[in-house]
Amino acid sequence: MYNNKKILAIIPARGGSKGLPGKNIKPLCGKPLIGWSIEQAQASEYIDEIFVSTDSTEIATVAESFGIKVPFLRPSELATDTSPSSAFVLHTIAYYRTKGQEFDYILLLEPTSPLRDVDDINIAIEQLLNHNTAKSIVGVSKVEATHPAFLVNISKEGLLKPYLEEMKVLRRQELNDLYFFEGSLYLSETDYYIETQSFYHNLTLPYVVPKYKSYEVDDIVDFYIIEKLLELKLNNILK
Structure with missing residues (x-):
């Protein structure tokens, strides 16, 4: 709880990864990939409840080995490649409401972003809950090598064409700062998420990593x- 607001952390982990089969429980530096996100959520004094949303009994068993109860598996219709993430988030909120449990904010932590810290979680919570107008906050990172100024098309004739207005390679110091959604954390006021079914809108803050x-x-x-x-990072070389 922070500022008297209850926070639910949702960790989504489907079993059907195609890019890297079994990735959510693949051992990473001594623990399953999902374990890093679970332990980060457990380390935050602001988080009141942690829920692992999975369709896999194997992932559920691993989550439970970290002390997380998985009361049910995600319904198959919410675990397909085309299922929107909003579907299982709304399903989770509805589940807690049937139990009479209300949360003011929901925090989504993807297991595929294990390099975040508990400090990232806590600072993002503080930034959003202390803001006067914002309804959500999401992780972003500065665009560097893939900045639009460095991008080109290939014409029908096989020649390079600038993506922007002219073929001019700028120095990085000359570029306007741009950011991309990097996926390490998503936090939203619960009722606003239900209304918009998205963490992204005109009232979204950036959390820069x-x-x-x-x-x-x-x-x-x-x-x-x-x-x-x-x-x-574990050897304190990266901060």
Whole structure:
């Protein structure tokens, strides 16, 4: 609880990953991938309840080994490749309401972003709940090598064409700052999420993370990169 507001953390973990099968429970620096997000949520004094949303008995068993009760598996219709994330979030909110439990805010922590810290969670909560108008906050990171100024198209003739107005390579110092949604955390006022069914809208704050924390596990290459970054972080080389 923070500022007398109750917070529910939802950790989504489907069993059917195609890019890296079994990724949510794949061992990463000594613990299953999902374990990093569970322990980060457990370390936050602001979070009142942690719910793991999964369609996999194997993932549920791993979550329970970290002290998280998984009262049911996510319905199959909410666990397909095309199921919107809002569906299982709304389903989770509805489940708690049937139990008479209300939460003022919901926090979504993807297991695929293990490089976040509990400090990231706590600071994001503080920033949103102390803001006068914002209804949500999401993780973003600064665009660097993929800045639009560096992008080109290939014409029908096989020639490079600038994505922007002219073929001009700028120095990074000359670029306007742009950010991308990096996925490490999503926090919203519960009622506003139910209304919009999204963490993204005109009342969304940015929570800016450094480049290394923006890496997500989508495939085996990502996994090995993150494994090395996590090793550096655990050895206090990355801050």
